[in-house]
Amino acid sequence: MKKILKSIIIASVALVSATGCDYLDIVPDNTIELTNLFETKDKAYRALTDVYSYFPDPNGVHSSYWLCGDEWCERLDSEVADYWGYCPGSKVMRDWSTASSPILSYWDGTGQAYDLYEGIRICNIVLDGLNPNIPDLTIYEFNDWIAQIKVLKAYYHFFLLSWYGPIILVDKNSEPNDAIESIRRPRATIDECFNYIIGLLKEVLYEEDGVTERTELNEAASEAFLGQVDRTIAKALLAKVLVYRASPLFNGNTEFAAFKNAEGVNYFNQENHPEYWQEALDAVNVAIAAAEKQGKGLYEYSDVYPFGDADLVDQSGVMKYAYNLRYMICEAWNKELVWGWSSYGDVGSGGTLTYASQFRSYASQTASQSFQWLSASFNCLKTFYTKNGVPITEDKTWFAEEDQMKLVPMPDDTYHLGYVQPGETTINFHLNREPRYYAWVMFDRSKVRAYNKVMDLKMRSGEEPGGNKGHITDYYWTGIATKKLQHPKSQHENAANMIKFPLPLIRMADLYLLRAECANEVKQTPDATIWADVNKVRARAGLPAIEKVWADGNIVNSVGKHLTQEGMREIIQTERMLELMFEGQQYFDVRRWMRGVELFNDPIEGFNAPDGTAAETFNQLITWQPRIFNSPKHYFQPIPQGEIDRNPKVDQNPGY
Numbered sequence: 001m002k003k004i005l006k007s008i009i010i011a012s013v014a015l016v017s018a019t020g021c022d023y024l025d026i027v028p029d030n031t032i033e034l035t036n037l038f039e040t041k042d043k044a045y046r047a048l049t050d051v052y053s054y055f056p057d058p059n060g061v062h063s064s065y066w067l068c069g070d071e072w073c074e075r076l077d078s079e080v081a082d083y084w085g086y087c088p089g090s091k092v093m094r095d096w097s098t099a100s101s102p103i104l105s106y107w108d109g110t111g112q113a114y115d116l117y118e119g120i121r122i123c124n125i126v127l128d129g130l131n132p133n134i135p136d137l138t139i140y141e142f143n144d145w146i147a148q149i150k151v152l153k154a155y156y157h158f159f160l161l162s163w164y165g166p167i168i169l170v171d172k173n174s175e176p177n178d179a180i181e182s183i184r185r186p187r188a189t190i191d192e193c194f195n196y197i198i199g200l201l202k203e204v205l206y207e208e209d210g211v212t213e214r215t216e217l218n219e220a221a222s223e224a225f226l227g228q229v230d231r232t233i234a235k236a237l238l239a240k241v242l243v244y245r246a247s248p249l250f251n252g253n254t255e256f257a258a259f260k261n262a263e264g265v266n267y268f269n270q271e272n273h274p275e276y277w278q279e280a281l282d283a284v285n286v287a288i289a290a291a292e293k294q295g296k297g298l299y300e301y302s303d304v305y306p307f308g309d310a311d312l313v314d315q316s317g318v319m320k321y322a323y324n325l326r327y328m329i330c331e332a333w334n335k336e337l338v339w340g341w342s343s344y345g346d347v348g349s350g351g352t353l354t355y356a357s358q359f360r361s362y363a364s365q366t367a368s369q370s371f372q373w374l375s376a377s378f379n380c381l382k383t384f385y386t387k388n389g390v391p392i393t394e395d396k397t398w399f400a401e402e403d404q405m406k407l408v409p410m411p412d413d414t415y416h417l418g419y420v421q422p423g424e425t426t427i428n429f430h431l432n433r434e435p436r437y438y439a440w441v442m443f444d445r446s447k448v449r450a451y452n453k454v455m456d457l458k459m460r461s462g463e464e465p466g467g468n469k470g471h472i473t474d475y476y477w478t479g480i481a482t483k484k485l486q487h488p489k490s491q492h493e494n495a496a497n498m499i500k501f502p503l504p505l506i507r508m509a510d511l512y513l514l515r516a517e518c519a520n521e522v523k524q525t526p527d528a529t530i531w532a533d534v535n536k537v538r539a540r541a542g543l544p545a546i547e548k549v550w551a552d553g554n555i556v557n558s559v560g561k562h563l564t565q566e567g568m569r570e571i572i573q574t575e576r577m578l579e580l581m582f583e584g585q586q587y588f589d590v591r592r593w594m595r596g597v598e599l600f601n602d603p604i605e606g607f608n609a610p611d612g613t614a615a616e617t618f619n620q621l622i623t624w625q626p627r628i629f630n631s632p633k634h635y636f637q638p639i640p641q642g643e644i645d646r647n648p649k650v651d652q653n654p655g656y
Helices: 002-011 034-038 041-052 088-092 116-129 139-164 190-205 231-246 275-293 319-330 353-357 378-383 435-440 508-523 528-540 565-579 586-592 641-646
Strands: 337-341 407-409 425-427 441-443 447-450 453-456 480-482 503-507 604-606 622-625
Touching (some): 034 041, 041 139, 139 190, 190 231, 528 565
Antiparallel strands (some): 337 503, 441 480, 604 622
C-alpha cells in the first residue's frame, strides 16, 4: 500500500516539475483511481497503517533523532565519526547539517529521515478516501480511523515545527489545475502553526464549544492495537503542544526578531504571553486525569526479583529503585507508558539503538545483536545527582572537585550492593550517586544485569565484557555505556532471543514533570502542589523530597532554592534531563528552554577506553568530539536549498 500511495504522489511531480513545486506534490487525475485503494476494509486498514509508516524513527541507529543532544557518543573511528550517514543525530550536534546537504531532513526525506510532508499528503489522501460505505467497515471504526489520522497529521506538523520553526501548513493537497502561485505556499508564522495544530487536535477531542468531549476516537486502544493513537494519547499530545507554545523558544523569542516574512511580519511573536502557561497547565491536567482514569501512573517493579537478587533488595540502598527504573522502560506496555513506538525492531541493517548500545558478552564476543557502537558521554554523567538527590555541584557531603577522579577501592557496603565489584579499583566520581546512575549507566568495574545473568563489567582496553577486546572499532570509546534500553533477560546472540518493547514517546513521569513546570510558571511562587509532582518521580527513584533536601544547609549550598520560581525552574529542568535521559527528549527540551548555547557547546568527554589497560591509564578524561551550538542558528535545522529554489516563497532559517 505504501508503494501504491507513494507512486501516486511521485507521478504528480511530472505535472508540476516545470514550475518547480514538487515539495507539495499533488494527486493527478490520470493515475490509479483512489477509490480502488479503499474498496475493502483490508485495503482501507493498510492505508491507515501507511499513515503511521511516516512516523519519525526514534529507533534506527542511523536514522534516530534520539542521538541529538549530548547524551550519546557514536563510534569514533574515521569510518563512522567522519561520515554523516552513520549516527547522523550526532552530526547534527557538530554543525554538519547545511542547506545544500541537510541531515535528518524531515522536510524532504533526505539525510536519513522520513519525508513528513509526504506523510501529511498521505494523511490527506486517506482522509479523503476513507468512507463509511466500505464493506464490513463499521461506523465506529470509520470514525476512529479518521480521528487517528487527524491526530497523526497534527503530530507530523508539530514535529516539523519543533525541527524547523515556521513551516508550510498543508491542510489539503493541491489539485492538478491549481494556479502555480497557490501551490507555492509560504511558511506560516509560529502562532499560525500552533493555532493550526492545536485546532486540529481540539477538532478530534472536543465539540465546537471546546468543552464537550467527542467520542469518535477510542478512549483507549485495545490490546491488539497498542501504539495506535487513542483519546488519552491525543490529550497528552495536545498538552505537549501547548507546553511548547508557552516555552521561551516559541513565546516572545526576541533572538529571532529579525526573522520576518516577505510582508515584514515576524515569524516569531515578540510579545511574551504568560497566559499560554495557564492553557498548557489546564491541558496537562486533563491529560493526566485521562491517563490515570485508564489506570496509568508511575511504574514500580512488583514481580519476583530475578538473578538471585530477592535476598539483597532489603539490604541494598539502590536495588529496589534500580529495578523500578530499569523495568519501567523495558517491561512492555506497562502502566507508565502513555504512547509507545510500537515498531520496535523494524529497522534496516543499521540496527536499533538497543543493538548499537548493547555490549558483547564474554560468552559470545560475536553476538550479532550487540554492536558496542553507542557509548554514553561523561557530560551526562555529570548531570546525575548524588545519593542525596541534588547536583554534584550542590552537595556539600560529596567529593571535592579535586578528589572526584581519585582512584579508590570499590566499597563493600549496603548502598552499592549489587552494582559495583567490591575491592576493584574505580574513581570517586562513580560512588554515592543516585539510583538512576546505577540503573542506567555501565562504567568500568560496575555490575550489570544482562544476558539473563549478573555480569562483572570490564571496560578497559583488551578486556571483556564491555571493553575493546578483539574489536578495534566496535567498543565504547568513552568507556561508558547505558543500560536503559536493554532488557536484562535479552539474549543478544540472536535476534529471535531479543525481548522487544516499545520505546517511550510519552510516559507519566514526563507528564507529571510538565505539570510541575507549567504550574511553576503560572504560580510564580513554588508551593507544595508543584513539589508533589516532582517528588513522585524522585520517590520512585529513591530520592528525598525537594522541600526536605533543599532546606538542609548540611547538604546543599543553595539553601531554599526550591522556594523561588527561578530556582524551582532549574530544579524541574534538571529533573527532566535526568528522568528522560537517553529517551530523545533532551534535545527538544533544552532548545525550547533556550538553553542551547549554555548546555550544547561542551565537547563530548570520556575515558581512555582505546588505550587504557590499567585503572591509572583508563580513568583519564579525554575530549573526544566537539559540539557546536550557536544562537539563533542551531535552534532549528536548515530548509533544504532545493526546496527554496523550487519555491521562492520559502525563507531560509537564520544562520544557513
